Amino acid sequence: MVEFSPELLETIIRAAALIGAGLALIAGIGPGIGQGFAAGKAVESVARQPEARGLITTTMLVGQAVSESTGIYAFVFALILLFFIIL
Amino acid sequence: MHFFYLATFDIEAQAGPRALFEIFGIPINDTTVIGYAITIGLIIFARLATRNLELLPGRLQNTLEMFLEAIIDTTEGMMPGGGRKFLPFIGTIALFIGFSNIIGVLPLVKNPTADLNMTLAFGLSVFIFSNAYAIKVKGLWGYLKGYAEPMVFMLPINILGELAKPISHSFRLFGNVFGGSVLIALAAYFVPGIIPVPLMAWFDIFIGLVQALIFTMLAIAYISIASE
Numbered sequence: 001m002v003e004f005s006p007e008l009l010e011t012i013i014r015a016a017a018l019i020g021a022g023l024a025l026i027a028g029i030g031p032g033i034g035q036g037f038a039a040g041k042a043v044e045s046v047a048r049q050p051e052a053r054g055l056i057t058t059t060m061l062v063g064q065a066v067s068e069s070t071g072i073y074a075f076v077f078a079l080i081l082l083f084f085i086i087l
Numbered sequence: 088m089h090f091f092y093l094a095t096f097d098i099e100a101q102a103g104p105r106a107l108f109e110i111f112g113i114p115i116n117d118t119t120v121i122g123y124a125i126t127i128g129l130i131i132f133a134r135l136a137t138r139n140l141e142l143l144p145g146r147l148q149n150t151l152e153m154f155l156e157a158i159i160d161t162t163e164g165m166m167p168g169g170g171r172k173f174l175p176f177i178g179t180i181a182l183f184i185g186f187s188n189i190i191g192v193l194p195l196v197k198n199p200t201a202d203l204n205m206t207l208a209f210g211l212s213v214f215i216f217s218n219a220y221a222i223k224v225k226g227l228w229g230y231l232k233g234y235a236e237p238m239v240f241m242l243p244i245n246i247l248g249e250l251a252k253p254i255s256h257s258f259r260l261f262g263n264v265f266g267g268s269v270l271i272a273l274a275a276y277f278v279p280g281i282i283p284v285p286l287m288a289w290f291d292i293f294i295g296l297v298q299a300l301i302f303t304m305l306a307i308a309y310i311s312i313a314s315e
């Protein structure tokens with residue numbers, strides 16, 4: 001059994017927290033693709049029915065906001081790793 | 088002990104509320120101060136705009152009427168017949184969060200909504216309001232039975248889904264505003280002067296207004312879903 005000094009353990013925990021915070025941002029891929037898809041569909045609908053532009057825009061924004069949740073959760077976890085574990 | 092490169096661009100100043108001074112041993116932080124400043128400013132604006140109401144509205148009255156009509160129309164679109172009824176609650180949320188989000192363009196002013204305490208308070212008040220309205224509309228038994236729809240074994244999933252609403256609702260606003268302020272702080276550290284100005288315009292004005300709209304629309308949606 002290898003004995004680690006407390007300083008080394010602290011360093012390892014900090015490094016792992018930083019790597020974890022970076023990895024958490026991978027979750028940005030999903031909302032990015034989803035929101036882009038929603039925006040593309042909204043552009044198609046506006047091209048088809050220009051008079052429904054306002055309704056389409058609000059619906060698109062609300063849908064994007066809901067699909068953004070996972071990305072926001074990842075961001076919050078990254079912040080927790082950065083601020084509460086490191087500092 | 089601070090980690091060296093987080094401390095260099097003073098990012099802790101962005102994270103969480105800072106206590107400014109104490110009154111009778113209670114620390115008063117910047118979120119509270121700016122929040123009250125916005126509230127007082129809105130009250131003064133409303134007083135000025137409605138001091139002498141006329142049939143042909145002046146400039147201030149016109150602005151206020153435009154805003155109220157936009158909120159009533161949005162609510163009517165999602166909840167027919169509820170536009171005037173929910174105007175006090177929805178309008179307060181929209182005005183306060185909108186101003187909280189765009190006040191960050193002023194130098195040395197932090198967005199009150201970049202503090203989780205503020206957004207969680209709004210999320211919880213929407214949660215309590217929607218559930219109380221559902222109980223009022225459907226009755227207590229009908230409200231409780233709504234959790235066992237469409238089948239009884241969906242009960243824990245429905246309860247968890249209901250509890251996740253205020254969390255995702257408030258974390259969305261907090262994450263967007265706080266993420267924007269962190270990005271602005273990073274840009275101001277690396278490229279001071281030029282880059283932060285369009286970034287502030289983007290994050291504080293555009294994203295701030297869109298997030299205020301989304302928070303309001305989701306509040307309306309939660310109320311209308313809960314009472315169905």
